[in-house]
Amino acid sequence: MSAPEARDRRLVDAALRCYPARWRRRHADEAAELAALLIADGNPAASIAWSYLLGAAREWLTPRPGRSLSAVAAALLAAACLLVFSAALLAETGPARAAGTTQSPSGPVSPAIKPAAPGAGSPHPFTSCRPVLPRQGTGASPAAGCWLLSIQGAAHARCC
Amino acid sequence: MTAREQDVLRRVGEASVLILVSLADGPKHGYALIQDVRQFAGVELGPGTLYGALDRLDRLGLIESLPAEERRHPYRITAPGAAALRAHLDSLERVSAAGRLRLQLGGA
Numbered sequence: 001m002s003a004p005e006a007r008d009r010r011l012v013d014a015a016l017r018c019y020p021a022r023w024r025r026r027h028a029d030e031a032a033e034l035a036a037l038l039i040a041d042g043n044p045a046a047s048i049a050w051s052y053l054l055g056a057a058r059e060w061l062t063p064r065p066g067r068s069l070s071a072v073a074a075a076l077l078a079a080a081c082l083l084v085f086s087a088a089l090l091a092e093t094g095p096a097r098a099a100g101t102t103q104s105p106s107g108p109v110s111p112a113i114k115p116a117a118p119g120a121g122s123p124h125p126f127t128s129c130r131p132v133l134p135r136q137g138t139g140a141s142p143a144a145g146c147w148l149l150s151i152q153g154a155a156h157a158r159c160c
Numbered sequence: 161m162t163a164r165e166q167d168v169l170r171r172v173g174e175a176s177v178l179i180l181v182s183l184a185d186g187p188k189h190g191y192a193l194i195q196d197v198r199q200f201a202g203v204e205l206g207p208g209t210l211y212g213a214l215d216r217l218d219r220l221g222l223i224e225s226l227p228a229e230e231r232r233h234p235y236r237i238t239a240p241g242a243a244a245l246r247a248h249l250d251s252l253e254r255v256s257a258a259g260r261l262r263l264q265l266g267g268a
Contacts, residue, residue, distance in 0.1 A: 023211075023215075027211055029231045030189075030190060030228075030231050030232055030233055031190075031207060031211060033231045033232065034190045034191050034194075034207050034210075037191045038191070038194070038207065047206075048207055050206075050208075051206030051207050051208035052207060052208045053208070054206075054208050054209075055206075055207070055208025055209065055211055058208075058212050059212065059215075
């Protein structure tokens with residue numbers, strides 16, 4: 001399996017994991033195969049994964065007899081899934097973006113996120129854990145900040 | 161019961177109706193459904209929308225899942241599903257005829 005295929009598969013799998021277990025038991029294998037066929041037809045993996053993600057949100061939010069989760073809890077779960085999915089999206093270009101976001105010493109820094117004791121041994125005192133917007137032309141989502149990268153663990157620890 | 165009350169498909173959404181129309185000529189699995197709907201309606205069904213609609217139709221007893229072929233589950237329209245589709249298409253035809261007639265009378 002080539003790297004782009006593996007990446008596409010990870011993306012779709014991440015979206016499918018957002019469905020309730022009951023749905024996954026019934027449809028996950030078939031849905032993964034359907035996604036592979038659609039990608040082979042030239043459909044972008046991101047749009048397929050997005051469609052599954054919206055389907056997962058609908059699945060959680062649709063009232064079912066006997067389901068005890070409240071609408072609020074379901075919405076929180078859907079939001080958590082969205083966050084995981086966004087992190088998976090960012091992981092595709094993680095190393096390149098990490099390189100592009102670690103060195104951003106210029107520009108104003110919000111006082112609210114200044115550390116209490118700047119310059120304590122660090123050459124870039126304000127790079128400790130601030131959101132770094134992607135630079136233009138990198139193809140990155142403007143909403144994506146450093147926080148999501150930090151979720152993915154140590155691989156992107158340079159950012160935060 | 162009025163014709164409108166008989167039309168159980170009026171609230172299930174366009175995707176569900178398109179899927180029922182596609183299944184009207186025989187069982188199909190997900191990929192074949194997407195391709196067929198694209199061909200006869202020009203509508204691109206997303207896979208998430210497809211499975212949502214399939215589940216809804218299944219819960220309503222309008223379609224049923226057949227035994228899996230490898231990893232693919234074909235779906236088949238049931239007798240109540242065919243009746244519901246017929247009632248819905250009749251309803252659409254009445255609306256369509258009224259619309260065309262009024263357009264003609266109004267000269268638009």
